[in-house]
Amino acid sequence: MTHTEDLTKDLQRMMHLAADEDHDLEPFLNFGLEWILRLAPVDLVTVLLLESEHLVVRAAKGSLADDRVRRHAVALSKFPSIQEALNACGPRVFEEHDHADGEGDLFDGVLDLPHGHACMVIPLCHGVQPQGILAFDRAQCGTYDKHTVQLLEIFAQILAMALYQAEQSQLLRTLVQQARERERLLVEDAGGDDWLTPKASKSAAMRMLAHRIEQVAATPTPVLIRGETGTGKEGVAALIHAAGERRRQPLIKINCAAIPENLLESEMFGVVRGAFTGAVKDRPGRFRMANGGTLFLDEIGEMPLSLQAKLLRVLQEGTFEPVGGDRTIKVDVRVVAATNVDLLKAIEAKTFREDLYYRLNVFPIELPPLRERLDDLPSLCETLLRRLSKRLGKGRLYLADDVLAQLVRYPWPGNIRELGNVLERAVILAQGQVITCKDLDLSARTAGLTKSPSPAVAVAPAPDYIGGAMTLDEVQRRHIIAILEQVDGKIYGGGGAAELLAMKPSTLQSRMKKLGIERRVQFSS
Numbered sequence: 001m002t003h004t005e006d007l008t009k010d011l012q013r014m015m016h017l018a019a020d021e022d023h024d025l026e027p028f029l030n031f032g033l034e035w036i037l038r039l040a041p042v043d044l045v046t047v048l049l050l051e052s053e054h055l056v057v058r059a060a061k062g063s064l065a066d067d068r069v070r071r072h073a074v075a076l077s078k079f080p081s082i083q084e085a086l087n088a089c090g091p092r093v094f095e096e097h098d099h100a101d102g103e104g105d106l107f108d109g110v111l112d113l114p115h116g117h118a119c120m121v122i123p124l125c126h127g128v129q130p131q132g133i134l135a136f137d138r139a140q141c142g143t144y145d146k147h148t149v150q151l152l153e154i155f156a157q158i159l160a161m162a163l164y165q166a167e168q169s170q171l172l173r174t175l176v177q178q179a180r181e182r183e184r185l186l187v188e189d190a191g192g193d194d195w196l197t198p199k200a201s202k203s204a205a206m207r208m209l210a211h212r213i214e215q216v217a218a219t220p221t222p223v224l225i226r227g228e229t230g231t232g233k234e235g236v237a238a239l240i241h242a243a244g245e246r247r248r249q250p251l252i253k254i255n256c257a258a259i260p261e262n263l264l265e266s267e268m269f270g271v272v273r274g275a276f277t278g279a280v281k282d283r284p285g286r287f288r289m290a291n292g293g294t295l296f297l298d299e300i301g302e303m304p305l306s307l308q309a310k311l312l313r314v315l316q317e318g319t320f321e322p323v324g325g326d327r328t329i330k331v332d333v334r335v336v337a338a339t340n341v342d343l344l345k346a347i348e349a350k351t352f353r354e355d356l357y358y359r360l361n362v363f364p365i366e367l368p369p370l371r372e373r374l375d376d377l378p379s380l381c382e383t384l385l386r387r388l389s390k391r392l393g394k395g396r397l398y399l400a401d402d403v404l405a406q407l408v409r410y411p412w413p414g415n416i417r418e419l420g421n422v423l424e425r426a427v428i429l430a431q432g433q434v435i436t437c438k439d440l441d442l443s444a445r446t447a448g449l450t451k452s453p454s455p456a457v458a459v460a461p462a463p464d465y466i467g468g469a470m471t472l473d474e475v476q477r478r479h480i481i482a483i484l485e486q487v488d489g490k491i492y493g494g495g496g497a498a499e500l501l502a503m504k505p506s507t508l509q510s511r512m513k514k515l516g517i518e519r520r521v522q523f524s525s
């Protein structure tokens with residue numbers, strides 16, 4: 001094969017790798033840098049990418065490439081001539097006096113190269129911003145001839161294009177993921193078809209919460225959302241993000257309980273290639289992905305103590321070091337955390353840091369459990385049935401007349417998630433469009449609960465369908481009266497109405513007041 005044929009084949013291969021559909025840069029870099037070593041008089045070729053005003057080695061090949069080179073990073077401010085080359089997007093060939101005049105070499109302290117060794121950088125420019133540089137070094141003195149410079153420039157153009165493609169495809173993936181996430185989570189004012197927003201809620205507590213969300217959304221303050229499992233904490237985090245100025249930036253989620261302890265740190269803070277076995281590429285981590293936007297830390301109570309100090313530092317200073325790296329990264333991220341465990345108890349048990357708790361708890365948001373916002377049950381059922389109808393390809397779905405009364409009696413330990421599951425199963429079991437009590441089969445669930453509500457309380461007939469004649473308030477009023485009658489008006493303690501209804505006594509009393517149930521008049525104590 002002729003030299004030209006070889007070159008053509010290599011270039012074809014390189015173009016093919018640069019256009020790789022997965023935009024995995026590794027094969028391109030391996031092949032491309034080896035190719036340079038074969039064609040040009042070079043002992044070290046390095047790709048250095050720009051990251052927060054630093055040039056960070058992304059790949060290195062050649063007889064001088066070792067681990068120290070591969071982990072090297074320098075502040076751009078220390079190399080004005082490279083900054084100039086980046087501004088002009090043109091190559092810079094260094095001569096002996098450049099090294100002598102104080103700017104030094106990119107690899108000073110890492111490699112011991114003689115003054116005047118052949119050294120050149122070519123900026124990687126494709127798209128709006130320069131992405132970094134290609135640097136070429138030789139152990140011996142001399143400069144690069146014109147033809148070599150031209151060849152290396154062409155290679156730099158191909159590399160810059162491949163980098164740009166990979167970056168754009170990563171951006172696209174993140175945007176698609178966010179769009180899907182947003183679609184799933186709602187977002188407020190998008191019609192609210194798939195979500196009952198706190199603003200549209202009938203429960204006073206939820207409407208108050210809508211107000212708190214508006215207050216805090218515009219600030220960068222961390223928010224701690226507390227609430228039992230399935231109460232909608234993730235949805236509230238999305239609302240906070242969507243209501244603030246960060247809404248056009250990413251909302252990134254990480255579930256601290258779902259990721260093994262040893263991987264959580266790199267997942268959150270990123271990892272430098274080679275930091276541990278298996279870390280084959282640099283990964284940015286979710287904090288960097290969320291830069292400018294919001295990071296939702298779900299199940300924060302499960303975060304290992306060892307990571308809590310690092311998180312506290314990001315909250316206080318906005319800085320951290322990726323795993324295996326010593327370069328400090330600065331980010332601007334709004335943190336929204338959620339938990340369904342009692343963090344004060346976790347502090348007592350020494351599994352949660354007190355200082356982190358106070359930093360996160362600046363603006364706490366408490367989500368009430370479903371049993372304390374029963375006013376929302378009809379609208380929630382409507383919303384969830386609409387969602388199910390769409391998802392399962394059913395027509396409009398209805399609840400039969402006595403279903404709401406039964407749903408009100410159930411204590412909903414799994415909250416809205418459980419309600420969604422119960423309705424989903426009922427929709428599958430239902431003969432047609434109307435869901436009956438038989439389809440709900442709540443008795444099986446009630447049997448599994450320690451705090452079971454009264455099994456046989458007579459409840460007055462409920463409306464035909466949701467939106468029918470009897471209001472939920474009336475259903476609740478009759479049900480509470482029935483329970484109070486059953487327990488002779490006892491509210492507190494074992495066997496009292498509050499226990500049977502799985503409510504706090506104080507909540508029951510305020511509900512009775514709201515519904516106009518006068519205990520002293522109607523019941524003996």
Ligand SMILES: Nc1ncnc2c1ncn2[C@@H]1O[C@H](COP(=O)(O)OP(=O)(O)OP(=O)(O)O)[C@@H](O)[C@H]1O
Nearest residue numbers: 194195196228229230231232233234235340416417
């Ligand atoms: N207001 C709402 N309107 C419609 N669906 C809701 C609402 N709130 C919660 N849901 C649904 O309930 C389920 C649980 O919600 P979410 O995951 O936000 O709860 P969570 O409190 O974060 O739960 P966990 O603590 O277990 O992570 C989801 O399917 C969600 O779509």
